[in-house]
Amino acid sequence: MKYGLEIFLIALIVIFGAIFLIQNAGFQSTGQEAWGGSDDGASSIIEETGYEPWFSPVWEPPSGEIESLLFCLQAAIGSVIIGYVFGYWRGRKVNA
Amino acid sequence: MHIMEGFLPGPWWQIWFIISAPFIIYGLYQLKKLVEEHRETLPLLAVAWAFVFVLSSLKMPSVTGSCSHPTGTGLGAIIFGPCIAAVLGLIVLIYQALFLAHGGITTLGANVFSMGIAGPIVAWIVYKGLTKAGVNTYVTVFLAAALADLFTYVVTSIQLALAFPAETGGFVASLLAFGSVFAVTQVPLAIIEGAVIALVFKYIIHLKPEILTRLHIVSESTVRKLQESAL
Numbered sequence: 001m002k003y004g005l006e007i008f009l010i011a012l013i014v015i016f017g018a019i020f021l022i023q024n025a026g027f028q029s030t031g032q033e034a035w036g037g038s039d040d041g042a043s044s045i046i047e048e049t050g051y052e053p054w055f056s057p058v059w060e061p062p063s064g065e066i067e068s069l070l071f072c073l074q075a076a077i078g079s080v081i082i083g084y085v086f087g088y089w090r091g092r093k094v095n096a
Numbered sequence: 097m098h099i100m101e102g103f104l105p106g107p108w109w110q111i112w113f114i115i116s117a118p119f120i121i122y123g124l125y126q127l128k129k130l131v132e133e134h135r136e137t138l139p140l141l142a143v144a145w146a147f148v149f150v151l152s153s154l155k156m157p158s159v160t161g162s163c164s165h166p167t168g169t170g171l172g173a174i175i176f177g178p179c180i181a182a183v184l185g186l187i188v189l190i191y192q193a194l195f196l197a198h199g200g201i202t203t204l205g206a207n208v209f210s211m212g213i214a215g216p217i218v219a220w221i222v223y224k225g226l227t228k229a230g231v232n233t234y235v236t237v238f239l240a241a242a243l244a245d246l247f248t249y250v251v252t253s254i255q256l257a258l259a260f261p262a263e264t265g266g267f268v269a270s271l272l273a274f275g276s277v278f279a280v281t282q283v284p285l286a287i288i289e290g291a292v293i294a295l296v297f298k299y300i301i302h303l304k305p306e307i308l309t310r311l312h313i314v315s316e317s318t319v320r321k322l323q324e325s326a327l
Contacts, residue, residue: 002325002326002327004326004327005234005291005294005295005298005327006295008291009288009291009292009295012287012288012291013288016156016284016288019159019284020157023157023159023161024157027161032161034161034162035157035161035162035163036162036163037155037162037163037164038158038160038162038163038164038277038278038281039097039098039099039100039164039198040100041162041277042099042252042256042274042277042278043100043103045273045274045277046103046256046260049260049263051103051105051260053100053101053102053103054102054105054202055101055102055200055201055202056101056102057101057193057197057200058194058201059194059195059197060197061195061196061197067196070195070196071153071196072153074149074150074152074153074191074192075149075150075153075154077146077149078146078147078148078149078150078153079146079150081142081143081145081146082143082146082147082150085139085140085142085143086143086299086303088139089139089303089304090303093303
């Protein structure tokens, strides 16, 4: 197995990270607030028209910490499944 | 791409539920048939679902100065088709709507349509089309996944523009406003998602190509060629 795609992905992430750092430096020097969610961006465009949401979430994470806990849980559960399946296949292949 | 709870007025939220329902029902039927006929695909199904779950939890900063997340639906759509991908997307969206107040129950129909149906259909068409045209499989998977991600956000913009046409300029002006929030932010994320899914596809080709050949996703000669390729 060669590593062409792996190198391509790492290069993309490095470029992506560099762009972020440069932009972030720009935002910080001007004191601008940035990096909010695009979903909230769209919601505020709608709210500017005077629209009131007619239904609110049944349950909301009570704090930022709880929210990030649930997001982390989501990523962790998914990663365990991906890692388990690929590890299982690889083990089977090596032992075959 | 999540339209927040309560942010779609009637009749739009009902319309999107009605449009999405047949895809979900057909997806459930396909899923049942798939598990009965090809039980060995279950782990791959779990991986495809897990990808949507992980990638849609990662909010990443983008060039427009706001954060957005990839969708991860491309993998499931390429391997299992758009209707099964819709079911996978639905499960993830329900989790986020119930526990994270991200998206919502009333907007579920619209969100399932953009993330679970429209994106995957694009992935599936791009994959089938480019494979027939003989383009390299990894390039094909990259483009299919990236375009699915991007198209999901274009569809969200269209959904919001339909429900909230601007007072001056109407649908088009509104589409441009939402599109600049969603679609432009998404371009770099779509590229990264494409690369990640192409990489996963490579691991499947190397470790478990039988599943892909049995589902007629990749031919055996292509698998041999890819296993020896420099990528």
